[in-house]
Amino acid sequence: MKDLATQAIKDSECSATMAQSEKKGRGPLDGIRIIDWTVWQQGPVAAAMLGDLGAEVIKVEERERGDGGRAMFQLETTGASPYWEMNNRNKRSFTVDLKSSEGQALVRGLIAKSDVFIQNFRPSVAERVGLGYERLREINPRLIYASASAFGPLGPESKARAYDLLGQARAGLLLRSGEDEEPSMPDGGMADQMGAIMLAYGVLAALMAREKHGIGQKVDTSLFGSMLWLRGLPIARELMRQNGERVPSPMARHMKQQNKHSRLDPGNPLWNTYKCGDGKWLAMATVQSDAHWPAILAALGSPAELAGDQRFNDHISRCENALECVIILDRIFASRTRDEWLAVLVANGDLPVCAINTTEDAAVDPQALVNDYVTTFDHPSYGPMQTPGFVIGLSETPARIHRKAPEFGEHTEELLIELLGKDWEAVTDLRERRVI
Numbered sequence: 001m002k003d004l005a006t007q008a009i010k011d012s013e014c015s016a017t018m019a020q021s022e023k024k025g026r027g028p029l030d031g032i033r034i035i036d037w038t039v040w041q042q043g044p045v046a047a048a049m050l051g052d053l054g055a056e057v058i059k060v061e062e063r064e065r066g067d068g069g070r071a072m073f074q075l076e077t078t079g080a081s082p083y084w085e086m087n088n089r090n091k092r093s094f095t096v097d098l099k100s101s102e103g104q105a106l107v108r109g110l111i112a113k114s115d116v117f118i119q120n121f122r123p124s125v126a127e128r129v130g131l132g133y134e135r136l137r138e139i140n141p142r143l144i145y146a147s148a149s150a151f152g153p154l155g156p157e158s159k160a161r162a163y164d165l166l167g168q169a170r171a172g173l174l175l176r177s178g179e180d181e182e183p184s185m186p187d188g189g190m191a192d193q194m195g196a197i198m199l200a201y202g203v204l205a206a207l208m209a210r211e212k213h214g215i216g217q218k219v220d221t222s223l224f225g226s227m228l229w230l231r232g233l234p235i236a237r238e239l240m241r242q243n244g245e246r247v248p249s250p251m252a253r254h255m256k257q258q259n260k261h262s263r264l265d266p267g268n269p270l271w272n273t274y275k276c277g278d279g280k281w282l283a284m285a286t287v288q289s290d291a292h293w294p295a296i297l298a299a300l301g302s303p304a305e306l307a308g309d310q311r312f313n314d315h316i317s318r319c320e321n322a323l324e325c326v327i328i329l330d331r332i333f334a335s336r337t338r339d340e341w342l343a344v345l346v347a348n349g350d351l352p353v354c355a356i357n358t359t360e361d362a363a364v365d366p367q368a369l370v371n372d373y374v375t376t377f378d379h380p381s382y383g384p385m386q387t388p389g390f391v392i393g394l395s396e397t398p399a400r401i402h403r404k405a406p407e408f409g410e411h412t413e414e415l416l417i418e419l420l421g422k423d424w425e426a427v428t429d430l431r432e433r434r435v436i
Contacts, residue, residue, distance in 0.1 A: 027054015028397040032207065033114040035060060035107070036091060037131065039067045041164065041189055042148045042223065043120030044087040045196030050116070050203060051090025052390045052399035058114075058415060059088060059406065060107055063095040063436060066408045080382050088405035089377070089387070095409035095436060102435050104130045109420050112139045116203055120148035122159050133218045142216040144206040148199050151224040167191025167223025171231055195226040269318055269325035270296070273356060280338035281356035290315045295349030299341075300332055377401045412436050 032055040036047035044059075044067070051057040061067055072083040094110070097103040108130065111117050117136060119126055126132050126147075133145045147153065150162030151170065168174055168191045202219040210216060228235055266272045270286035270293075286292050293315075297307050305328050306312050311321040318325055333341060338355060345353050357365060363386075368374045375389035381404075390399035416422040416430070430436045 026397065027052075027399060028394060029053040029055035029207075030397075032056065032116065034058070034116040034118060035111050035114045036118050037107070038118055038120045038148070040069050040120075041083075041087055041192035042195040042199070043118055044069065045193060046146070046148065046199035046203070047091065047118050048087055048089050049196065049200040049390070051403070052401065053394075054397065054399075055090075055116075057091040058110060058411070059091040059093050060098075060110075061093055061095050061408065063097045063103075063409070063434070066093075066095065070408065078382055080379075080385075082387070085379070085385070085405045086387050089401050090403045091406055092403070092411035092415060093406035093409055094412050094415050096412070097435055098129045098131075100435055101130075102430075102433075106416070106420065106430075106435070107131065108136070108139060110415070111136055111143065113419055114140070114143070115207070116144040116146060118146045118148075118199070118203070122149070122161065123147070123153070124159055137216060140216065142210055142214070144203055144210065144216055144219060146199055146203050146206075146219040147221075148195055149220065149222045152222045153220045162223055164189055164192040164223070167195065167227050170224045171227030172234075173227060173231065191223045191227050194230050195221060195223045198226040198229065264326055265323045266326065267319055267322055269322045269329060272326060272329075274329060274333040276333050276338035276341055277335055278337040278339075282333070282338050282341060283354055283356050285352045288315060289318065292349060292351055293318075295351060296345070299345045299348040299351075303328075303332060375401070377404070379404050409436075 029050060032050075034047055034050055034055050034057045036044065036057050037060040038044050038047060047057050047059070059067070067084075067088070069087060070081065070084050072081055074081045094107075096106055098107065111131075117131070119131065123132070127135075133147075136143055136145060149158065150160045150166065151157045162170075171191070173190075198221045199219070202221055206217055206219050263273055268287075268289070270284050270289045273281055273283045275281050286296075289296075297303075300306065306325070310317070312318045312325055342353065342355060345351050355361065362368065363374060365374075371391075372389045373391050374386055376384050376386050379385050387401070392399065413424075413427050416427050416436070417424070422430075427436075
């Protein structure tokens with residue numbers, strides 16, 4: 001009897017653990033259905049993020065070509081695309097001819113049974129195929145209609161065509177170092193990725209509003225607007241001027257070459273970047289540096305050219321003589337490898353210093369791995385593959401990759417039968433008539 005009782009307790013505990021695990025596996029958006037009519041990156045990433053949170057995501061694709069993102073950055077050996085897999089995980093693919101009235105009706109039928117519709121085509125395109133906001137809210141008043149555009153829904157350029165590079169350019173990111181410098185090369189996909197984050201953020205806010213107030217609504221964002229928000233502080237400094245003058249940063253007021261912020265004249269030599277003897281870079285971020293200066297000197301070997309020079313005696317002096325200080329520090333850091341310098345700097349105090357990662361470095365950074373910012377997904381076709389994870393922690397309903405990016409049209413028949421009540425005869429007829 002005792003063994004049976006013990007086993008019963010174990011079974012009960014196991015059931016409770018499984019129930020808790022199942023609860024955690026559902027995700028906070030479990031039960032939310034999203035129709036994703038988007039291409040390339042900004043829209044698809046927003047939908048994928050919501051899929052990570054447990055939403056059911058149905059990707060609507062043109063029946064012959066589909067999303068052009070399928071072919072981006074394809075590996076020659078397997079044909080796999082990291083661009084496609086990351087941007088379209090946790091989705092099912094539904095292929096349809098949206099130029100036909102019957103195909104449009106099928107998609108509206110899916111939308112009628114869904115919570116969110118996301119699209120990143122120009123407004124005229126959605127209206128032309130019967131998927132504009134006013135039309136869809138008639139069939140589903142509680143629908144969240146989310147649109148991603150180039151430069152915003154209003155104004156003379158509301159219907160303009162744009163991609164990631166133009167979003168970065170328009171928001172001033174490419175000339176962030178100074179008005180008369182050459183534009184820097186952009187980090188590919190940054191505006192798309194930021195636009196996706198803002199779109200997903202808007203959808204979540206609209207879903208919360210619907211739960212509280214029982215209303216659907218239209219959500220919109222743009223590449224331009226999202227990048228302006230990303231650059232919030234410099235934009236705010238431009239707008240909030242005093243007597244027509246931009247408020248200087250604490251470091252800029254000490255620069256000798258006014259309005260020419262550079263690594264050699266940073267205004268604060270301990271808020272700067274330095275190249276080490278092996279060609280790798282490190283960054284120091286010490287705002288009020290007096291408390292850290294003794295530890296930094298000790299780590300550097302107490303060089304007389306720094307320790308014995310009154311120009312570098314305190315924080316203000318070092319800022320006022322930053323140009324000269326940087327020249328000395330450049331020479332010192334060039335004498336040893338980055339790993340050696342990081343080890344000695346960390347050992348000599350709680351100093352704000354780190355390596356400047358390359359993209360390759362960042363992808364395998366131990367902090368990225370241990371926090372699941374980079375995660376592993378067991379792809380049924382390609383095996384275990386690493387991919388960017390979901391960077392928001394949720395203790396009870398964690399995000400997860402539960403479905404690979406879909407094959408082209410992989411779920412069309414399944415969705416027609418499951419959601420629209422078609423039988424196999426009707427599905428076959430639709431395919432023969434090239435509606436799907």
